[in-house]
Amino acid sequence: MAARAARRPPGPLVLGGLSVLLVASLLFAAAFGAVQLRPDDLVRMTLNHLFGARFEPTWRPQDEAIFFAIRLPRVAGAAIVGAALASAGVLFQGLLRNPLADPYALGVSGGAALGGALGFLLSLSFTFLGFSPVPILAFAGALIAMSLVYTLARVGGRAPIVTLLLAGFAVSAIMGYAVSFLLILNDRLQLNLPRVYGWLLGGISVTQWSQLGLALIMVGVALGGGWLLRHSLDALSLGEESAQQLGIAVESDKRLVIVLGSILTGAAVALGGLIGFVGLFAPHVTRTIVGPRHTWLLPAAALVGAAFLVLADLLARAILPPTEVPVGILTAFVGGPFFLWLLRRERREYRL
Amino acid sequence: MTALELRGIEATYPGRSSSLKPVLANVDLQVGPGEMLALIGPNGSGKTTLLRVASGGLQPSAGTALLDGRDLTALTARERARHIAVVPQDGPIPNGLFVREMVSLGRTPYSRLLLGPTLHDRQAVTWALEAAGVENLAERFVDELSGGERQRVILARALAQQARVLLLDEPTANLDLHHQVAMLELVRGLCRERGLAVLTAVHDLQLAALFYDRVALLSAGQLVSQGSPEAVLTAPLLLEAFGQRVVLSAHPTHGVPLVALVPNGNARRLTASG
Numbered sequence: 001m002a003a004r005a006a007r008r009p010p011g012p013l014v015l016g017g018l019s020v021l022l023v024a025s026l027l028f029a030a031a032f033g034a035v036q037l038r039p040d041d042l043v044r045m046t047l048n049h050l051f052g053a054r055f056e057p058t059w060r061p062q063d064e065a066i067f068f069a070i071r072l073p074r075v076a077g078a079a080i081v082g083a084a085l086a087s088a089g090v091l092f093q094g095l096l097r098n099p100l101a102d103p104y105a106l107g108v109s110g111g112a113a114l115g116g117a118l119g120f121l122l123s124l125s126f127t128f129l130g131f132s133p134v135p136i137l138a139f140a141g142a143l144i145a146m147s148l149v150y151t152l153a154r155v156g157g158r159a160p161i162v163t164l165l166l167a168g169f170a171v172s173a174i175m176g177y178a179v180s181f182l183l184i185l186n187d188r189l190q191l192n193l194p195r196v197y198g199w200l201l202g203g204i205s206v207t208q209w210s211q212l213g214l215a216l217i218m219v220g221v222a223l224g225g226g227w228l229l230r231h232s233l234d235a236l237s238l239g240e241e242s243a244q245q246l247g248i249a250v251e252s253d254k255r256l257v258i259v260l261g262s263i264l265t266g267a268a269v270a271l272g273g274l275i276g277f278v279g280l281f282a283p284h285v286t287r288t289i290v291g292p293r294h295t296w297l298l299p300a301a302a303l304v305g306a307a308f309l310v311l312a313d314l315l316a317r318a319i320l321p322p323t324e325v326p327v328g329i330l331t332a333f334v335g336g337p338f339f340l341w342l343l344r345r346e347r348r349e350y351r352l
Numbered sequence: 353m354t355a356l357e358l359r360g361i362e363a364t365y366p367g368r369s370s371s372l373k374p375v376l377a378n379v380d381l382q383v384g385p386g387e388m389l390a391l392i393g394p395n396g397s398g399k400t401t402l403l404r405v406a407s408g409g410l411q412p413s414a415g416t417a418l419l420d421g422r423d424l425t426a427l428t429a430r431e432r433a434r435h436i437a438v439v440p441q442d443g444p445i446p447n448g449l450f451v452r453e454m455v456s457l458g459r460t461p462y463s464r465l466l467l468g469p470t471l472h473d474r475q476a477v478t479w480a481l482e483a484a485g486v487e488n489l490a491e492r493f494v495d496e497l498s499g500g501e502r503q504r505v506i507l508a509r510a511l512a513q514q515a516r517v518l519l520l521d522e523p524t525a526n527l528d529l530h531h532q533v534a535m536l537e538l539v540r541g542l543c544r545e546r547g548l549a550v551l552t553a554v555h556d557l558q559l560a561a562l563f564y565d566r567v568a569l570l571s572a573g574q575l576v577s578q579g580s581p582e583a584v585l586t587a588p589l590l591l592e593a594f595g596q597r598v599v600l601s602a603h604p605t606h607g608v609p610l611v612a613l614v615p616n617g618n619a620r621r622l623t624a625s626g
Contacts, residue, residue: 097444237444238457246433249430293449
């Protein structure tokens with residue numbers, strides 16, 4: 001057996017580098033569009049706007065309007081969704097000790113899809129802080145599916161990992177096929193099929209700053225909460241019994257991880273629909289850089305997920321103008337091959 | 353003076369039918385500081401369950417488990433983990449974790465909500481790596497180690513907890529001859545040096561006789577006998593507990609009981625000649 005003495009870059013350095021990468025992707029993505037803006041102008045606009053810097057405008061007034069009203073909400077939305085999905089992926093992979101786990105592992109995707117489809121179907125017309133019924137019902141569906149899975153998996157005060165996974169799979173499948181059933185009934189229900197499909201495949205649709213504010217608060221709180229559970233997540237990688245022997249209150253911390261992961265996933269679904277792959281791919285990529293300890297893994301994966309989705313969303317806008325490709329298709333097309341390459345390069349055997 | 357004391361322990365698992373006998377019944381056991389106690393008994397006799405009760409992971413349905421005279425159930429999991437460390441028999445080995453990181457998980461019961469490890473935490477990890485003789489493996493990945501190396505790393509993790517009670521479940525189960533001896537000499541040295549109270553589930557009666565101060569024989573959830581290896585490792589007791597005939601002699605160099613298995617097919621010939 002080859003002794004592989006390896007080192008990792010220090011955590012703070014990685015977080016710093018990834019933050020720079022994220023800001024660069026945000027500027028790059030915000031500059032691109034039907035009206036081309038200059039990234040350095042965007043920096044000056046932001047500094048003028050936020051910090052009262054007084055750069056002479058070298059840009060037209062309407063450029064500023066485009067940036068603040070259209071481009072920035074869109075790229076910021078993509079960043080928040082990417083960060084939420086990646087950190088939910090870290091939480092669920094840690095909790096379930098399963099490299100295949102993603103934010104949708106515990107039935108969230110089925111619940112969110114069903115909630116969203118009902119939102120399209122019921123043609124309700126209310127808004128809450130800028131959110132229309134579809135994202136609100138999708139968020140509710142995600143949380144309901146997750147509580148259902150947890151309740152079903154609970155036996156005698158404990159929710160064993162394998163039972164959680166199986167219950168999540170079953171609930172997700174039932175709800176997913178309920179959506180298919182609704183789509184089949186399309187000619188009676190008068191659904192706008194392309195819109196529903198587009199939403200199911202995922203796409204960032206931010207129209208108001210209030211949406212971003214709410215999502216940012218939810219994601220920030222859940223991410224912070226998840227980081228406080230980092231020691232429990234680390235210890236859980238040794239199995240539940242060992243985690244308990246290391247002083248972790250296993251059942252209550254598991255419940256907390258599930259709640260926080262659901263909030264993250266629900267917020268992501270509300271802003272971006274069902275975007276696949278980010279939540280599976282970002283944690284794995286990040287683990288190869290910073291290692292498996294959650295102190296660094298969780299924030300670094302959030303940054304990786306954010307930057308990745310900002311760039312994927314840019315491609316979604318750029319690839320077939322003026323059509324927008326659903327970003328979920330791009331995350332799979334770009335993320336998939338890269339993920340496979342990574343698996344082969346690592347040549348590490350994954351144990352379940 | 354005792355570190356760990358079990359009084360009248362009866363234990364069963366939640367969901368286990370109440371018509372079945374409890375897994376443990378009326379078990380009294382004490383382990384003092386600097387003492388090595390081997391728990392022997394057939395498969396399914398309750399050794400692992402007894403270790404679970406002793407670690408506080410399983411609440412006894414009757415009786416009390418005491419740590420320095422304090423009821424274990426009155427302590428939080430975190431408090432217990434500062435005093436009682438467990439080396440489990442098996443468990444998942446995380447991918448991509450350095451040995452030093454694995455050992456530092458032993459500091460989990462001292463972890464802080466917002467801040468990172470203290471200088472004392474780092475020193476404890478370095479000490480544990482040295483004490484278990486794995487400091488040369490510190491920068492290796494845990495999932496790339498051999499069985500013997502991994503077992504030492506898990507011991508190091510338990511040592512990093514700086515507990516006074518050490519519970520080991522079959523620590524030599526997958527080790528070759530040399531590593532079995534090396535592991536137990538290591539544990540015994542630490543036990544004497546640091547005054548650890550060591551309770552171990554042991555399958556190999558030879559190892560129990562060579563390395564332990566006392567032996568406790570468990571059969572069908574009850575303590576049949578406990579005392580010095582000479583007192584417990586006797587042919588009648590072992591036959592009763594294991595249903596297996598053995599012949600005992602003295603160890604050629606160390607004098608402790610030497611347990612020789614007698615194949616069951618030869619039982620008649622043995623009785624005839626004896």
